[in-house]
Amino acid sequence: MKAATLNVGFMPLVDSAALIVAQEIGFAAEEGIALNLRRAPSWSSLRDLLCFGHVEAAHMLSPVPVAAAMGLGGVGVPLSVLSVLSVNGNVIGVSTALAQRLRAAGHDFDFLDAAKAGRALIAEAGRGLRIGVPFPFSMHSELLFYWLTALGLPAPQGVEIRTVPPPLMAEAIKAGEIDAFCVGEPWGSKAVENGDGHLLLPGAAIWAFAPEKVLAVRSDWAEAEAELRDRLIRAVWRAGRWLAQPSSLTLAAELLSRPAYLDLAPEIIERALTGRLVISPEGEEREVPRFLEFHAGAASFPWRSQAEWIGAQLAARTGLDRAAAARLARDTFRSDLHRAALAPIGADLPGASSKVEGALDMDLAVPSESGRLFLCRDAFFDGRVFEPCAG
């Protein structure tokens, strides 16, 4: 039998790893599919390639399908999230000049305490701070706005947000076009490596379990190709499980470094995979537990409540009705399809499809299909919780 080939688009980021591993290590072949991986030049192009049917599935920023459902951006084709490809994995960084001012003012770059780092940043730079984010609809934007607004600097209104594609972020900070950035790895580490950036915080310091990238398909494709859809979900889930093993990391970094994928030295890619980040050109290192998660705590599970949180943030910013946004948002994260595809292979998944976001200040055992599932700490840095509309 010849394997069915699926065209899958991705952006060159460490969190595309599950798709690359699914193809390269053979989890796709195990499911009788082959992934024709196509690197995209920008998020908007990847979204359009997906919407117009040039790829069947895509590595996508978690807010994009939600925004599309709310009629924000894009071409109005409904998208469905089959899986979460990665949790966390962003870094917030500042220019060398701003890092020096922060250090002079006494900030210790502990790469841990979001409230402390945020207050230092606001005191030093404050209003008018120019921050680069990869895309208007991204977890990067959401985390930044949540963080700064909670600390008293209304964002995005009080700062200047510039859209800069991830691979160009290091150049933008070097050219002095931005003072700070929030970007997915390895592009923050690349800025450090070039000697132009200092890392201030991991995204996980703001929200401990933020759905970062998702596996997105067109909703009509998900309905029409149930068999391929389920195989794709399983292949990617197995790839995530493989990535979660420490013994896989060296090989994963090598695979990702290939010219067709990230085309960067494996030493830089490894930092995100191991959670050991070099935060300054002087070589200071910080270790971050769960810097980037592919599998633990049912990381792949698309919680409807995660989508609702994204929808609520977008609605608040764009002045749309919050309840309507929450309803539209939750329907894009297909926890039902995810669960059904993985049931036959005994994956341990939550029994519920929605949870209170931010309620867990430590890992917790929860009821699951096999009864042995742990959910990971998912607290927001300011201790707030988010109650979804329906369970």
Added chain:
Amino acid sequence: MSGAMSIIVVEPDRDRALQIVDSLREAGDYDIHVIAEATGLARQIQRRNPDVVLIDLENPSRDMLEELALASGPQERAVAMFVDRSAEGLSAAAIEAGVSAYVVDGMQPQRIKPILDAAIARFRMFQRMRTELAETKRALEERKVIDRAKGMLMKARGIGEDEAYALLRRTAMDTGKRVPEVAAALVTAAGLLS
């Protein structure tokens, strides 16, 4: 007020930009401006306030235009990616050809059609040329490495050029690889040993 629609073409390559401008001029009387520099793209476009923006799908700076779609201040014009609901499927054709078009909200599709038709034709040609160029480059690289490998074999084994190539081809067949791959492996290995 001038009736000519204003178009911005985002294109860093000067020759390509000129060709696009020429083909647009043939299509109608437009006020055309080219932006080559990605720095501050969104602000440059905002300042010019065009009716249509054309940008290569392969241009990573395209994401910067997406933030214009969110602009809603009184001085700012909403910009959206061009989506037509017409039977001709212009948007799909544009994406196929590798160009994305952003237009000011509320623009009449029939006014945009000639612009897009011209842009699509031009971009299709660019795409074909890009593929051909990449293929040619690859073929040249491969020929270069095969020549080096042949030279090494001729020197090391004291054989002629035809024989050296035959040896490479036989090894490739035996190992299920392509000749350029075998040649590249030999060149790399020789580099390590020297």
